[in-house]
Amino acid sequence: MPETRPAAATPLLSATDLRKTYALPHGRTLHAVDGVSIDVMPGEVLGLVGESGCGKSTLGRSLIRLAEPSSGRIVFDGRDITTLPERTLRPLRQQMQMVFQDSYASLNPRRRIGDLLAEPLRVHKKPGGQKWTSAAIAARQTELMDLVGLGHQALERYPHEFSGGQRQRINIARALALSPRLIVADEPVSALDVSVQAQIVNLFADLQDHLGLTYVFVAHDLAVVRQISTRVAVMYLGAIVEIGETDAVLHRPAHPYTLALTQAVPRPVPGEHRPTPLRGDVPSPISRPAGCRFHTRCPIAQDRCKVEEPALRTIGPGQDVACHYPNHWAD
Structure with missing residues (x-):
């Protein structure tokens, strides 16, 4: 388990009474996220855990408005982003990125890895407002491959030529392309072999130390959460039922x-009580x-x-x- 980082005075991301509902036929409503209030401090890893269907993935997506919240308030870096129009929100999306569970479905199989990494650089500008030049894009592509432990030779290959763990590294590289401050990782290792899971979790930890990232890490495997999270939020039926420092929540629930x-x-353990x-x-x-x-x-x-x-x-x-x-x- 990583060491607890000193708490900052102001959260990087804050949600207040956040709700996400879906209208169903016959006047029914599905309450996916049901009144969640949560703070994510700069430099921490907040683990979201719970059984399948508890709302953790929907919460993660709602926090960065990949899923539009039905009500509540979201503040990112001191700015209320709850109802910002997409045109105004777009520059902020550089600072909020997501890594999805399905590493293959997240990548366009008809495009080379280099094109996939270059796309966000062509869509967005540098922090100073300048466009990315071809030379700068090429240098950034190589830098991103080095960050995730893949050589620049991978840039010319297609997604189907990689293993699941390698594709997840590519997804992480794409999420890092615009130097975000916050990454929401939605079950990023659940589809991988156990040995590969450990490698990807270690990569997340190394990148956090190297780049000063903040994570919301969604997982159902408590062993994974224990390894990387500084705080843990336990969800049940759309709400947080317990939250706190990882050691307190997982060792003294x-x-x-x-x-x-x-x-x-x-x-x-042989003979251990089940x-x-x-x-x-x-x-x-x-x-x-x-x-x-x-x-x-x-x-x-x-x-x-x-x-x-x-x-x-x-x-x-x-x-x-x-x-x-x-x-x-x-x-």
């Missing part, structure tokens, strides 16, 4: 859902339960949990939780 996630991590898995399925985000959204699966739920939704509150240094009875199982 206060929410029963977080505890269940940590206990579900495979531990190949935890009881979470009961039931994740409720539908179309009609989530009243009260605490986790109470239908919670082993410590009480009557209060069925009618009153818990607010996210601080229970200790660097740790907030949305639970009426945090740490109740420890009593």
Whole structure:
């Protein structure tokens, strides 16, 4: 786990009561992101974890407006970007980039790698407003390949000529082309072999140290999150149920859902007690339960949990939780 970086006074990215809904037939509404408030500090890695369908990918995309939020407020580098028109938002997109889960689908198979890296440079200008010259583009292409551990020979090849891990390196290089400050990585290693996962996670860490990047790192694998994140936010049914420093959340979980996630991590130790898995399925985000959204699966739920939704509150240094009875199982 990386060391905790000193907290800055002002978040690089801040969301307040962010919501993303989708209208469905017959007057139904799907609540993908349901009232999330979160700060991302400069130079940190915020890990977003949770089961499939909890809203973490939608949240990541909404934070940089690849998915338009339905309501709420987003502030990037002190500027409210919630309702900025695309023309005004476009210069800021240089500072906010994304790495997607599917490394192959993210690359145009009919274009060479060099063309894919040159495209953002041709679309956007340098920070001073000057256009990228052909010589500057060529130099930047080579620099980007070096940053991600691929030689310049790769520039003339096509995506299908690379392995999954190499294609993800190319996607990272493209995200870095315009020297962003923030990268949202949406399950960037989940489709890769375990050994390759470690290499890509190490690359993310090295690039952060070298370039001073800030990450929102979406993952369902707690081992990956533990390795790279400085803080962790646990999502369930569109909301954050626990957030805090990585060591506190993953080693001293206060929410029963977080505890269940940590206990579900495979531990190949002979004779070790196997935890009881979470009961039931994740409720539908179309009609989530009243009260605490986790109470239908919670082993410590009480009557209060069925009618009153818990607010996210601080229970200790660097740790907030949305639970009426945090740490109740420890009593």
